[in-house]
Amino acid sequence: MHIPTLEDIHHAHKIVQKYAHQTPVLRNKSLDKEVAGQVHLKCENFQKVGAFKFRGASNAIFSLSDEEAQKGVATHSSGNHAQAVALAGQMRGIPAYIVMPENAPNVKVEAVKGYGARITFCEATLKAREDTLENVVKETGASFIHPYNDPRIIAGQGTAALELLDQQPDLDIILAPVGGGGLLSGTAIAASPTDIKIIGVEPEEADDAFRSFKTGTLIPLDHTETIADGLRTSLGELTFACIREHVDGIVTVSEQEIKKAMRFVWERTKIIIEASSAVPVAALLNQKIDVTEKKVGVILSGGNVDLDNLPWN
């Protein structure tokens, strides 16, 4: 098991910066006032495909040898990772095979198709997804691009924090949401040479990282329900190891707190963030972490929402 190093993230950044946007860091007076500190929002909602996931996917896919690459890449996902793999595959000019559950929202299916990926539908269970993916990989020889439990993915996701540290060096704390743990792991490794505290924030309804971190034992959750749909997955062995080594703490927030934080950001900052992005903001707005007079970086993970199904409607 290779825990990525800061050097891996620097290496990833050389690749990722050729394909991804350097996203802006925004501030907002209402937010600062509300938390009595300085909040710096790293806007991965403005990233390609609307989420940080493109960083990891582009690093993984452009790290493949030509021989590996020509057989294509494959993954199973109904979310942002699917679009990220599809777009990075398209940019490298290789086939991308995406396994999606048959009940995936049409808008997500269309987005993946729009990037030229080949979709295989399967039943909406984790087992069906994994079995179908295994078949696709066997048939095509494509490389499986795991959504988080992969050093190239973790290193790629870490480039968001690397940029943030360049754009705003004197931070006291950085917050990132935790689902599978790729973003939090990469963030923590990127900041490892500094004194900056790294805190993961997780929905109470999907608190496997919180429990695993507290007990020192990986405790995946079978079934989770949270509006932060990007955070329903559990940590993997590699991300858990990264988090144990580099992260300072994990806190949780309620569904109600997530919804309110999401709406607060929409109304005050005029940017669209998805519920997963609102999770660390909710931790700030509800004093789960004291940031009085501190400088806080927040990684806003993405901005892909279904405008016909907003949580306050």
Place this chain on the structure above:
Amino acid sequence: MHIPTLEDIHHAHKIVQKYAHQTPVLRNKSLDKEVAGQVHLKCENFQKVGAFKFRGASNAIFSLSDEEAQKGVATHSSGNHAQAVALAGQMRGIPAYIVMPENAPNVKVEAVKGYGARITFCEATLKAREDTLENVVKETGASFIHPYNDPRIIAGQGTAALELLDQQPDLDIILAPVGGGGLLSGTAIAASPTDIKIIGVEPEEADDAFRSFKTGTLIPLDHTETIADGLRTSLGELTFACIREHVDGIVTVSEQEIKKAMRFVWERTKIIIEASSAVPVAALLNQKIDVTEKKVGVILSGGNVDLDNLPWN
């Protein structure tokens, strides 16, 4: 009748830049692809109070002599201008008197109160608003800050285009929405020394500027219905004169086109714009103006929306 000059806008900018944000100019690949040109979005949705209106209000209010100012400022508005006058008044440390119709949405009333303004409610007719304002002005000696038909307001609004020209000098066309005409007038004057074409865009449902421009006669509309609520007002004499002198054309868009353009911007750019901002974008997406291989600036007027009442729900 004093038509403001470029010099007036430069003078306004010296004042406005002390109080307002220099808003960013954003680009988006999907939008560029859709219109086969380069679109540069001047994001006044990120301006203070969430709209360009703060530029005009701050210029007008900080241009008052101390003697005038101490008696306060007054206006009637249920929209962005009310908040702009309230905030600029608060920043100057003088009373702001806002006349609002008794059916104004609570969220707008609260926002105005939040900036410390004194609200007088009246019946929801234009006559009641004007009469009530007249009384307030008589009683207090406050200066009336007109929402658009005032050279200081027009010069203030023109600072958005002045900044845009500095941020992105080589534009071929600039589009701005037209309601009362303050923003369009200021934009056209700011660009007057250049060859850039200035086009106003208006909802079909509130097409007084289109008709007035075409016939050369000011034709106000009594009653208009459009989801672009910031554009329901008609041109004034001064803004009409500015527009006749400096604007190259006015085009109109349907309600359906506005709604679709608004949703397009939300989904693709991840920024929140109000319906009035979507009006010029709608003109681009529906080929009302040919911008093939051209560089187009678009003034996004604001981002204040009622998240409980989105046009697609």
